[in-house]
Amino acid sequence: MAKEITPRSVDYSQWYNNLVIKADLAENSAVRGCMVIKPHGYAIWEKIQAQLDRMFKETGHVNAYFPLFIPKSFFSKEAAHVEGFAKECAVVTHYRLKNDPNGKGVVVDEEAKLEEELIVRPTSETIIWNTYKGWIQSYRDLPLLINQWANVVRWEMRTRLFLRTAEFLWQEGHTAHATQEEAIEETRRIIDLYTDFAENYMALPVLKGVKSENERFAGAIDTYAIEALMQDGKALQAGTSHFLGQNFAKAFDVKFLDRNGKLEYVWATSWGVSTRLMGALIMAHSDDNGLILPPKLAPLQVIIVPIYKKKEELDQISQVAGKLMEELRQAGITVKYDDRDTHKPGWKFAEYEVKGVPVRIALGPRDLAAGTAEVARRDILEKMTMPLEGLTSKIVTLLDEIQQQIYQKALDFRNANIHKVDTYDEFKEVIEKGGFVLAHWDGTTETELKIKEETKATIRIIPIDGEEEPGKCMVTGRPSHRRVVFARAY
Amino acid sequence: MAKEITPRSVDYSQWYNNLVIKADLAENSAVRGCMVIKPHGYAIWEKIQAQLDRMFKETGHVNAYFPLFIPKSFFSKEAAHVEGFAKECAVVTHYRLKNDPNGKGVVVDEEAKLEEELIVRPTSETIIWNTYKGWIQSYRDLPLLINQWANVVRWEMRTRLFLRTAEFLWQEGHTAHATQEEAIEETRRIIDLYTDFAENYMALPVLKGVKSENERFAGAIDTYAIEALMQDGKALQAGTSHFLGQNFAKAFDVKFLDRNGKLEYVWATSWGVSTRLMGALIMAHSDDNGLILPPKLAPLQVIIVPIYKKKEELDQISQVAGKLMEELRQAGITVKYDDRDTHKPGWKFAEYEVKGVPVRIALGPRDLAAGTAEVARRDILEKMTMPLEGLTSKIVTLLDEIQQQIYQKALDFRNANIHKVDTYDEFKEVIEKGGFVLAHWDGTTETELKIKEETKATIRIIPIDGEEEPGKCMVTGRPSHRRVVFARAY
Numbered sequence: 001m002a003k004e005i006t007p008r009s010v011d012y013s014q015w016y017n018n019l020v021i022k023a024d025l026a027e028n029s030a031v032r033g034c035m036v037i038k039p040h041g042y043a044i045w046e047k048i049q050a051q052l053d054r055m056f057k058e059t060g061h062v063n064a065y066f067p068l069f070i071p072k073s074f075f076s077k078e079a080a081h082v083e084g085f086a087k088e089c090a091v092v093t094h095y096r097l098k099n100d101p102n103g104k105g106v107v108v109d110e111e112a113k114l115e116e117e118l119i120v121r122p123t124s125e126t127i128i129w130n131t132y133k134g135w136i137q138s139y140r141d142l143p144l145l146i147n148q149w150a151n152v153v154r155w156e157m158r159t160r161l162f163l164r165t166a167e168f169l170w171q172e173g174h175t176a177h178a179t180q181e182e183a184i185e186e187t188r189r190i191i192d193l194y195t196d197f198a199e200n201y202m203a204l205p206v207l208k209g210v211k212s213e214n215e216r217f218a219g220a221i222d223t224y225a226i227e228a229l230m231q232d233g234k235a236l237q238a239g240t241s242h243f244l245g246q247n248f249a250k251a252f253d254v255k256f257l258d259r260n261g262k263l264e265y266v267w268a269t270s271w272g273v274s275t276r277l278m279g280a281l282i283m284a285h286s287d288d289n290g291l292i293l294p295p296k297l298a299p300l301q302v303i304i305v306p307i308y309k310k311k312e313e314l315d316q317i318s319q320v321a322g323k324l325m326e327e328l329r330q331a332g333i334t335v336k337y338d339d340r341d342t343h344k345p346g347w348k349f350a351e352y353e354v355k356g357v358p359v360r361i362a363l364g365p366r367d368l369a370a371g372t373a374e375v376a377r378r379d380i381l382e383k384m385t386m387p388l389e390g391l392t393s394k395i396v397t398l399l400d401e402i403q404q405q406i407y408q409k410a411l412d413f414r415n416a417n418i419h420k421v422d423t424y425d426e427f428k429e430v431i432e433k434g435g436f437v438l439a440h441w442d443g444t445t446e447t448e449l450k451i452k453e454e455t456k457a458t459i460r461i462i463p464i465d466g467e468e469e470p471g472k473c474m475v476t477g478r479p480s481h482r483r484v485v486f487a488r489a490y
Numbered sequence: 491m492a493k494e495i496t497p498r499s500v501d502y503s504q505w506y507n508n509l510v511i512k513a514d515l516a517e518n519s520a521v522r523g524c525m526v527i528k529p530h531g532y533a534i535w536e537k538i539q540a541q542l543d544r545m546f547k548e549t550g551h552v553n554a555y556f557p558l559f560i561p562k563s564f565f566s567k568e569a570a571h572v573e574g575f576a577k578e579c580a581v582v583t584h585y586r587l588k589n590d591p592n593g594k595g596v597v598v599d600e601e602a603k604l605e606e607e608l609i610v611r612p613t614s615e616t617i618i619w620n621t622y623k624g625w626i627q628s629y630r631d632l633p634l635l636i637n638q639w640a641n642v643v644r645w646e647m648r649t650r651l652f653l654r655t656a657e658f659l660w661q662e663g664h665t666a667h668a669t670q671e672e673a674i675e676e677t678r679r680i681i682d683l684y685t686d687f688a689e690n691y692m693a694l695p696v697l698k699g700v701k702s703e704n705e706r707f708a709g710a711i712d713t714y715a716i717e718a719l720m721q722d723g724k725a726l727q728a729g730t731s732h733f734l735g736q737n738f739a740k741a742f743d744v745k746f747l748d749r750n751g752k753l754e755y756v757w758a759t760s761w762g763v764s765t766r767l768m769g770a771l772i773m774a775h776s777d778d779n780g781l782i783l784p785p786k787l788a789p790l791q792v793i794i795v796p797i798y799k800k801k802e803e804l805d806q807i808s809q810v811a812g813k814l815m816e817e818l819r820q821a822g823i824t825v826k827y828d829d830r831d832t833h834k835p836g837w838k839f840a841e842y843e844v845k846g847v848p849v850r851i852a853l854g855p856r857d858l859a860a861g862t863a864e865v866a867r868r869d870i871l872e873k874m875t876m877p878l879e880g881l882t883s884k885i886v887t888l889l890d891e892i893q894q895q896i897y898q899k900a901l902d903f904r905n906a907n908i909h910k911v912d913t914y915d916e917f918k919e920v921i922e923k924g925g926f927v928l929a930h931w932d933g934t935t936e937t938e939l940k941i942k943e944e945t946k947a948t949i950r951i952i953p954i955d956g957e958e959e960p961g962k963c964m965v966t967g968r969p970s971h972r973r974v975v976f977a978r979a980y
Contacts, residue, residue, distance in 0.1 A: 027621075029617065029621065030557075030564070030621075031557045031559045031608065031617070034557035035557070036556050036557065037554055037555040039552040039554045042553050042555055043552065045555075062529040062532075062533065064528055064532045065532055065535075066519070066526050067520075067521045067526065067657055068524070068610075068641055068643065068657050069524060069657070070521070071520060071521060072596060072598075073595070074520070076595040076596045082587075086586070086587040086588065086589075086596055087586055087588075089585065089586060090559075090582045090584075091582060091583065091584040091598050092582050092583075092610065093581065093583045093598065094580075094581040095579065095580055095645040096576070096579060096581075096645065097565070097572075097577070097579050097609070098577075105566040106562060106565060106576055108583065117598055120582065120610070127519065127520065127521070131519065131520075134517075151558055151641065153558065155586065167559070342630065
């Protein structure tokens with residue numbers, strides 16, 4: 001099975017496409033640009049969801065649900081917003097089908113035309129701020145800290161499973177605050193939360209910063225983002241948190257009475273991560289044999305496979321495996337025993353390897369006789385013989401170690417692929433090799449677009465918390481306060 | 491606050507609408523027929539989801555995700571199916587907006603017209619069976635036991651929050667089997683699972699059976715359903731499980747090689763419950779003061795409110811409350827301490843009453859001095875004084891008792907409102923009073939529709955597991971094997 005995956009060295013893009021299919025994560029559907037997320041892929045997404053949801057709730061957020069459809073007129077209320085999304089909107093114009101009078105099956109009933117077209121939400125700021133208008137009267141109603149798990153649609157022309165699809169799943173947080181300060185604090189709290197999640201759960205080191213004006217969310221004052229590096233040296237935006245100022249409050253006339261009895265516009269943030277994270281997870285860690293998953297996001301962390309010829313052997317193994325499973329489960333580990341007689345051990349090994357189960361335990365008669373088990377790590381493809389006695393606590397430690405090591409490997413790779421350059425010529429040369437490139441930029445969209453056109457590289461982030469380092473723009477020579485991070489990106 | 495809820499005796503329908511708003515569960519959105527599920531309502535839905543999801547997984551099902559859109563042509567492939575849904579479909583015809591050349595904001599870009607219209611899924615049988623075609627080759631690929639949590643759209647003309655909305659949230663299971671027997675077994679397993687959930691979590695007694703041909707799901711061979719009785723004597727369908735035979739396999743040409751090497755069509759089931767359950771939950775148990783929630787589905791099970799005048803009093807109460815909360819949490823109870831100084835205890839009492847928190851604990855200086863707490867039950871609005879010593883275990887028992895008693899009350903009401911009738915005159919009289927009416931019916935759609943037209947009552951279910959009882963149709967006098975269950979329904 002794994003043989004059908006094109007090696008990364010041959011064609012990274014093809015490798016990714018093959019892997020997504022072979023690991024049973026997702027596939028293209030009959031609807032252009034829309035994917036089917038298969039059970040294995042969805043189980044990983046459920047792990048991502050569960051952890052993020054926990055983190056949102058721990059920071060005081062609650063979930064709610066807003067309509068799938070947005071009236072077209074709402075869209076036009078925030079100028080930058082409509083400009084950003086108008087070209088990729090799925091539009092509902094009718095609400096009924098009927099039998100074709102010419103007998104050609106079913107057709108749209110032209111009499112059931114909507115007075116105002118509805119947009120399938122590409123993001124929900126407009127419908128949500130229209131709703132918040134009714135919820136916010138005074139400072140006592142603030143802050144509103146609401147998140148929504150939902151599907152959204154952006155009509156992308158070139159799509160790729162998980163990375164860019166017309167429909168995708170995501171969470172979108174939409175918060176309302178009494179002060180600018182509090183809203184900015186929330187924006188930063190969330191980008192820190194995303195950073196924590198990316199690094200400690202996805203084992204994905206990220207760079208954190210703000211976007212340039214050109215790369216900002218349509219309607220935002222500031223977009224904070226985290227950027228990860230994929231194995232091919234391309235960057236991937238893994239989460240964004242937007243400080244929206246009073247833009248949407250003004251567009252939807254959402255005011256509140258502050259503590260001094262003064263009527264003020266409300267301050268807003270919005271933030272989201274999507275099934276795109278699945279793409280990042282796959283591309284950052286996996287190898288030519290298939291998926292590699294950090295244990296914290298693996299739906300199945302340990303698989304036990306019996307190796308036997310005779311029924312009595314299987315019975316003995318099953319007894320040992322049963323006890324081991326019970327212990328592992330009590331230690332909070334997700335484990336399965338695959339004693340199917342329809343498939344051979346070799347087939348099973350390949351199957352769990354391509355699907356990225358972090359630890360495989362094989363048990364045969366010889367192991368039982370010796371009181372040992374064969375333990376295989378998916379990440380570095382290494383096999384070890386371990387005593388059955390005390391195996392559970394060793395597996396717990398091993399899973400932690402794997403989580404750490406996957407992160408460390410990605411971190412080493414990322415760090416080895418950050419380059420500082422001072423001239424545009426050097427930039428052009430280095431950007432070809434991939435990775436993040438730190439360079440001085442004069443802060444103008446004009447220069448940014450010139451660089452993008454000439455090198456396909458974009459500004460991924462402008463660091464916020466680091467030191468200042470005065471310099472000169474590599475293109476125009478104009479002054480710059482600090483280096484910004486460029487890369488070619490997904 | 492509670493005063494603004496119209497009493498049930500005055501106008502049951504108005505009571506429901508008031509309650510949904512006052513308890514902060516949901517509201518109408520700016521999009522016709524689409525609701526906003528507010529945080530408190532969504533938190534209850536999350537409890538419903540979590541429990542059902544656990545039950546699906548325990549019975550071997552996995553989750554996946556299929557596209558929001560369905561190509562129009564897929565819809566026509568199963569004749570009964572398209573007939574059933576064509577009249578309530580939201581149709582996407584374009585994929586882009588543009589600036590109006592006449593300067594009137596944003597308009598649909600007529601150049602971005604889809605070649606084939608896309609239907610926003612009203613249910614996913616067609617897109618899923620088109621996908622299953624690629625997943626199923628042999629009996630080894632079966633059964634497929636897949637569930638999806640999703641939003642769906644059915645363009646209803648008259649909508650009501652939770653009960654009937656254009657967009658709603660649901661889960662839809664779609665399973666594929668090698669034999670008819672196995673598919674029927676699955677259909678029944680799920681209706682039993684729904685029954686278990688309704689009775690043991692929602693505290694909602696249900697009648698279980700199959701639908702008449704006229705009330706069947708569009709495309710099903712048999713629809714199993716559970717029906718609950720609301721306080722106004724109207725029935726509400728709380729879940730359905732469909733045996734689809736080979737209808738969708740034939741429509742989408744999904745065949746498999748069976749164990750004997752013979753190519754056969756696959757057998758199918760589908761089943762679902764939706765946010766409509768929220769409507770059932772509200773209407774079955776609540777009273778004129780607001781929401782009553784069975785503890786197992788209450789996002790917040792216990793609220794602790796301090797009663798104090800001086801700061802020192804609050805400090806002492808907070809210490810006791812903190813310890814109590816810790817104990818309750820360790821016992822698996824969701825608890826909150828509301829020490830906000832912006833609202834008075836009376837306001838808080840009313841707030842938690844209308845929102846349906848099952849148990850309220852009030853702690854004042856006198857309680858502390860006496861070593862007691864005032865414990866109030868939301869369901870029967872009764873207050874008790876309980877010793878602080880050992881309070882946690884008493885609360886655990888009390889929550890169980892409340893869960894049981896809410897169920898028992900609903901069961902008693904339901905049982906008191908089941909009537910057997912033998913003549914059509916009697917039927918017409920009894921049906922006016924509400925409740926389930928057991929009567930003989932000749933099994934024809936003609937008679938069923940006549941009854942519906944003349945009395946607004948429909949056949950809710952045909953019992954499956956009960957004894958046979960030969961009789962004569964109350965309308966035509968033709969023979970009948972057993973009584974069927976009629977009611978006016980939501």
